[in-house]
Amino acid sequence: MIVVKDLSVRAGAFSLSGVTFEIPSGAYGVLMGKTGCGKTTLLEALCGLRSARGGKIEVMGRDVTHLKPAERGIGYVPQDRALFTTMTIREHLAFALVLRKWNDADIARRVGELADLLGIAHLLQRKPLGLSGGEAQRVALGRALSCRPGVLILDEPLSALDDETRQEMYALMKIVREQTHVTALHVTHSRSEAQLLGDTLLNLEGGAVVPLQRIDNSVTKPDFAASGPL
């Protein structure tokens, strides 16, 4: 569960204030908004990478407003994936577990689980250089999910992918959601993506987050061509 109340955050000359929204536990929140409206700034504030000037952020019932990024229990997938160029994919998936001092057997088991879930078992010995966009995205997702965070934050994760890979990723995101029950906040420009994945839709406009229509994905299949403004 993510609860944001009256949050204010500044990035240089740009600022957001009075941001309030809520994503229930296990829900898949999708945040939309025009380029430059502050989506990434908001995500950075939620992750603790940018300090809040006011307001409150709760993650899974805990007030994390003034906690360090490491203490928030949030998995973060940035827009550019930001994979660690000197590490193998196995090391990416094990990174957070090594920091938490898991034993080798548990790390190996968890890495195996994630690699199977994300379809990257054949990549474990490789380094990020030369991975396709879809593969890099799966690795970034696995790295963020590895220590079982309560909340997953994804900044335009599918924007740079071709149509076929994006369709594969939609299916994968649904599987990840079903298996991990993670609460997600996904930023996207794509209305079809929002309709397909999200069940809590939010729009960031003029510094305020406005809830949009809720869609029950289990009942309706979106008709992209007919989908009106969100």
Added chain:
Amino acid sequence: MNAPHADMAQPQLIRARSDVPFYVAFGILGSTYVFLIIAMLIADLRFTTGPHLLQALSSPEIRYSIKLSLISCTITTILSLWVGVPLGYLLSRFQFPGKVAVDAILDIPIVLPPLVIGLSLLILFQTPFFRALDTLFPITYAVPSVILAQFSVACAFAVRTMRITFDQINPRGEQVALTLGCSRSQAFWMVVLPEARRGILTAATLAWARSLGEFGPILIFSGATRMRTEVLSTTVFLELSVGNIEAAVAVSLLMIAAAVIVLTLLRVFGSERTFGKAFEP
């Protein structure tokens, strides 16, 4: 007389001039400098002979100067990295009061005439605190002064190179590491530093090469005492001053060989982008 009107309906074709004069002119202008460098090296090589080199290498003074150069340059390089890596990282990643001033101050050793740096060090050690320090740990006109003189200049190059290196590393990686459970220090050691290894090597070789070529500050701050504060650049000066041109050229060739090795290391292992940008104003 009126110029004939162009027929607007027809395609306007043009006969292009030859590009040969362009290539020839630029080639001649550009090759002048390359030729000058090659000519100097060939002249040095032709001036000296094997026996001259062996004679120079057998001199205890020159052997001492080679040893002191290698040791002092290596210590200076380690010290420069010790300072350059954290300072370059702070300048690359954080905004703090006085950052512009710090940035400008770091350019001073690069633009200041080397003799002025030596003189400034000498005057600094005339102040009460540093004079007391000098009494406790002899620095001026002793081996530590050689290292300090080299460090004063070489460190500025190490800082600039490391700053450019960190600028080229995506800060998002460290940010993700922070969300995964790292402290700032862990993110730096586990994520940033391994990615900066080529830049560190470039900074080290640049600092080493700058230290090897340092002369003015060492001459003023350390003196040119044989078997005491004599490094290779001082040897060239001392041998020239007594008219022993053969020995001066032989030692110069040793320095050229060291410079070629360092440049080769840079090209093979270092990042050319970082290397090039370190010299930009």
